[in-house]
Amino acid sequence: MAPTRSRLLQHTSIAVRSYAHTVHPHRQFPAPLPLLISPGVPLTSELPRPDHSDPRGSVRLLLNELLVHATGDLCARMCWTLRLFHKDVVLRYGVLLYGWPADVPFMNLSTGHGSPSMAQVRHLLALLAAEPQPRMYFIRATREQLLAAELDISAVAPGPLFPAPVPLPYLGRSNIGRRRVFKRNTDGITIPHRYIRNGPKSVKMISEEVDLEGDGASAVNRCRGPLPQMFKDGTWLVWTERGWREPTALERLEWSSAE
Incomplete structure (x- = not known):
């Protein structure tokens, strides 16, 4: 009985070992996923090699x-x-810049007030030098986008027009919008303030008569074209119901005569 059992165990081990080492010739492995290539965008290898020691010049070149x-x-x-x-x-070639970061202002890269920092310029260079294709490139504008560009200059801005506002420094204690806390003694009686606050108070509303008094500066400001206005890149832009646009020659003449 014992020899028969040993022979069965031997045959079982041989069968398991032979099955483990069996090669499946028809087994198919999954093919590697192809790289996503955007049509119409050149490969990074086809563009000039960026010079990381001069990031501003490399961004302009690319x-x-x-x-x-x-x-x-x-x-x-x-x-x-x-x-x-x-x-x-935009209007000349009918293209738009796609992929500009939302936290980098669109303006001249040269050093100056409000210009992008060196870290932001290097971020732009990293997007342009990405593999296998740049992540920032030009795309063909649609008819609706070109129509919006003719009506509103700010519609074609790839990114924000102005840098992000810097948080105000802490200038001390501020109780604006907070409820005043009254101190009380052990008997629950309110302790009065050390100084009586009976200084002059401003009125809650300024009447039109008071607003028009003086040298008439407020009236002149109302005549300076449709408000609000925006001074950007050395030129004035005026806001209309359709968006930002450049002022016409008649509006410029009216502004100069009002001044």
Whole structure:
């Protein structure tokens, strides 16, 4: 009985070992996923190699090359002010810049007040030098987008027009919007303030007669075209019901006569 059991165990071990080492010739492994390539966007290897020691110059160079590739015009150049970008890039070639970061203001990269920091410029360069294709490139604008661009200059801005506001510094204790706390003694009686606050108070509402008094500066401000206005890149933009636009010659003449 014992030899028979040992032979059965031996055959079982051989069968298990042979099954474990069996090769399946028809077994198919999953194919690697293909890289997502955006049509119409050149590969990073086809663009000039960026110089990381000069990030500003590299960003300008790569965007110029991408604009040439998108428009087919060898003389096409990127514009870094909203007015020129609207006129010489968007309306001229019918393209829009896609992929500009939302936390980087769209303005001249040169050093100056409010210009992007070096960290933000390097972030732009990283988007342009990404593999296998840049993550910031030009796309063909639709008819609706071009119509909106003709009515509103700010509609073509790739990113914010102004840098993010800097938080105000802490200048001490502030009790604006807080409920006044009255101190009480052990008997529950309110302790009066050390000083009596009986200084002058401003009125809650200013009448139109008081507003029109003086040298008439408020009346002049009302005549300076439709409000509000925005001074951006050395030019004034006026707000209308359709959006931001450049003032007409008649409006400029009225403003100069009002001044």
